[in-house]
Amino acid sequence: MHTDTDTDPAITDGYRRLLCAVLGRAWDDAHGRNEYNRATARAWLNSPSAAALCDWLGLSVERLRQRVQA
DSSP: OOOOTTSOHHHHHHHHHHHHHHHHHHHHHHTSSOHHHHHHHHHHHTSHHHHHHHHHHTOOHHHHHHHHHO
């Protein structure tokens, strides 16, 4: 398995796209009508995992969390 993402832009781009898709799905669920999905998405967005994902993408997790709560 190839794990050196610093040397292969295609892999880095793929990871970025995947993580953006995960973040987008969580955003949609956090604002959706399904109460269970909304609660679990909001809980995940407040977790250390979401913070790590935002850090890897270069996004402000605090800004994201403020906008989710708005």
